[in-house]
Amino acid sequence: xxxxxxxxxxxxxxxxxxxxxxxxxxxxxxxxxxxxxxxxxxxxxxxxxxxxxxxxxxxxxxxxxxxxxxxxxxxxxxxxxxxxxxxxxxxxxxxxxxxxxxxxxxxxxxxxxxxxxxxxxxxxxxxxx
Numbered sequence: 001x002x003x004x005x006x007x008x009x010x011x012x013x014x015x016x017x018x019x020x021x022x023x024x025x026x027x028x029x030x031x032x033x034x035x036x037x038x039x040x041x042x043x044x045x046x047x048x049x050x051x052x053x054x055x056x057x058x059x060x061x062x063x064x065x066x067x068x069x070x071x072x073x074x075x076x077x078x079x080x081x082x083x084x085x086x087x088x089x090x091x092x093x094x095x096x097x098x099x100x101x102x103x104x105x106x107x108x109x110x111x112x113x114x115x116x117x118x119x120x121x122x123x124x125x126x127x128x129x
Contacts, residue, residue: 007063011109017048018106053079
């Protein structure tokens with residue numbers, strides 16, 4: 001698989017986990033106090049953040065350098081925190097990640113996916129002419 005397709009596949013999976021966070025927040029009415037009091041809620045969201053961080057590790061260096069407005073290193077570090085030191089997670093930082101950073105990442109992923117799909121469609125059209 002080319003790096004181009006690999007990156008797009010990874011972004012699609014990342015966008016899926018972002019959507020799962022969005023659904024989980026909606027299921028619990030997006031309330032911080034409910035979040036703070038529910039390990040189920042916290043774990044469901046944390047697993048998605050962990051998976052996003054794991055996926056970020058597999059993006060090509062060229063991709064992460066091109067799209068350096070996304071804090072890829074921080075995303076990967078957050079994955080490591082959940083995988084190795086979950087008990088010390090800052091609940092407020094996690095909440096801010098879920099409510100601010102994840103929607104921004106989802107928007108980014110969807111935008112780049114659309115751009116690549118448009119380029120692919122244009123390339124196919126040119127090839128067929």
